[in-house]
Amino acid sequence: MAEPDKQEFPSIMKKQVSRRDVLKAAGIGGVGILLGAAGVGGAFALADVLPDIQKKEKTDAIIPFYGKHQAGITTRPQNHIYFASFDVTAENRKDLIRLFQDWTEAAAAMTEGRPVGDESDNKFLPPHDTGEVLRLSPANLTLTFGVGPTLFTKNGKDRFGLRKKQPAELKELPKFPLDSLEERWTGGDLCVQACADDFQVAFHAVRNLARIARGKAVIRWAQAGFQRTKQAGSKNETPRNLFGFKDGTVNPDVNDPAELNKYLWVQPGDGADWLVDGTFLVVRRIQMFIEVWDRTSLKEQENTIGRYRDSGAYLGQKHEFDPPDFEKKDANGEYYIPITAHVRVARGDGKEKILRRSYSYTDGIDPKTGTFDAGLLFICFQRSISEQFIPIQTRLAQTDHLNEYIVHRGSAVFACFPGAKKGGYIGESLFS
Numbered sequence: 001m002a003e004p005d006k007q008e009f010p011s012i013m014k015k016q017v018s019r020r021d022v023l024k025a026a027g028i029g030g031v032g033i034l035l036g037a038a039g040v041g042g043a044f045a046l047a048d049v050l051p052d053i054q055k056k057e058k059t060d061a062i063i064p065f066y067g068k069h070q071a072g073i074t075t076r077p078q079n080h081i082y083f084a085s086f087d088v089t090a091e092n093r094k095d096l097i098r099l100f101q102d103w104t105e106a107a108a109a110m111t112e113g114r115p116v117g118d119e120s121d122n123k124f125l126p127p128h129d130t131g132e133v134l135r136l137s138p139a140n141l142t143l144t145f146g147v148g149p150t151l152f153t154k155n156g157k158d159r160f161g162l163r164k165k166q167p168a169e170l171k172e173l174p175k176f177p178l179d180s181l182e183e184r185w186t187g188g189d190l191c192v193q194a195c196a197d198d199f200q201v202a203f204h205a206v207r208n209l210a211r212i213a214r215g216k217a218v219i220r221w222a223q224a225g226f227q228r229t230k231q232a233g234s235k236n237e238t239p240r241n242l243f244g245f246k247d248g249t250v251n252p253d254v255n256d257p258a259e260l261n262k263y264l265w266v267q268p269g270d271g272a273d274w275l276v277d278g279t280f281l282v283v284r285r286i287q288m289f290i291e292v293w294d295r296t297s298l299k300e301q302e303n304t305i306g307r308y309r310d311s312g313a314y315l316g317q318k319h320e321f322d323p324p325d326f327e328k329k330d331a332n333g334e335y336y337i338p339i340t341a342h343v344r345v346a347r348g349d350g351k352e353k354i355l356r357r358s359y360s361y362t363d364g365i366d367p368k369t370g371t372f373d374a375g376l377l378f379i380c381f382q383r384s385i386s387e388q389f390i391p392i393q394t395r396l397a398q399t400d401h402l403n404e405y406i407v408h409r410g411s412a413v414f415a416c417f418p419g420a421k422k423g424g425y426i427g428e429s430l431f432s
């Protein structure tokens with residue numbers, strides 16, 4: 001996740017509502033809240049006429065689906081995520097292309113707050129849209145699509161005549177020390193990342209894409225995630241993970257095209273022309289042993305991470321975005337930032353950067369231990385997995401003190417398409 005003071009804010013489409021409309025909605029002697037007055041638009045703040053009510057974060061923003069790059073990558077992170085990995089069951093290239101075409105049409109509609117498909121007058125047929133977000137705003141919904149290595153080749157078979165187009169970067173990650181991956185959280189031919197400021201909107205999107213895919217693809221695994229909502233914390237601050245520390249302070253500047261071209265977007269000459277302006281995605285399901293962490297002293301927690309919990313500043317510094325001083329020592333001659341601290345190990349020599357866009361998750365109780373099954377759905381985007389993510393994770397797996405409190409349960413890699421043009425479809429460059 002990018003530095004919060006450098007985030008890119010989407011434009012807001014809204015319909016103006018008069019003060020008279022507000023008062024009419026409120027009623028005499030009462031306070032009413034009018035939501036969705038104009039379908040897609042219409043959310044408004046009563047604080048304009050009722051000063052005792054705090055303004056809420058607007059959730060009727062529309063983030064365009066079409067564009068040079070896919071949304072949901074450099075977009076300001078929304079409150080919720082629903083991530084789904086799919087296995088393709090289609091047996092021919094024509095059906096696979098049709099799936100991407102249908103998904104594109106549905107995604108464009110849902111990100112604008114429109115239902116999927118036209119309603120039929122025949123009530124004896126299932127409706128095209130599942131209906132749970134009827135008259136809700138799109139809540140900044142973004143849908144990001146990617147393809148995994150097994151879409152190209154599986155068990156040595158060229159499945160859809162795409163073997164020659166498989167990027168060299170798109171292959172399963174090496175097994176890292178201390179990994180404890182479970183089959184039910186790994187792999188996939190396709191992925192859909194649905195992010196929105198309302199969880200029902202995010203789930204509705206994946207649910208309808210899964211319904212559209214029936215007969216062509218099935219969900220392999222899925223994970224919901226969250227961060228603090230904009231209503232709970234209106235300041236544009238770096239979100240905290242379940243260990244209580246800020247997560248995502250160090251990221252490429254999403255407002256700097258040169259930096260994004262260097263670290264994020266695939267460039268001409270990288271070896272996969274169809275993926276130019278796209279990116280590579282790594283997702284890891286990391287279980288956090290929060291009960292053990294909760295019994296650890298604050299000093300030990302901060303030494304493990306290498307930052308102060310309250311401010312997010314590097315140890316020995318004052319502010320979150322102050323640069324680290326890895327040579328600084330205290331009065332006892334000890335490094336302020338320990339050699340095994342997470343931030344020191346992750347940074348290395350500072351040459352590798354990835355765009356982190358992670359979310360916390362909780363899935364009830366782990367039946368094996370009786371403790372919380374909770375942690376981090378780690379998501380990162382990069383131009384090169386082999387030159388960015390793998391060196392970072394290799395260091396972390398070897399010497400990161402944080403390994404005492406976490407374990408990697410799931411893992412997958414995907415190539416995320418460039419954006420789609422109106423009149424075209426997502427993934428079109430792969431099949432051209």
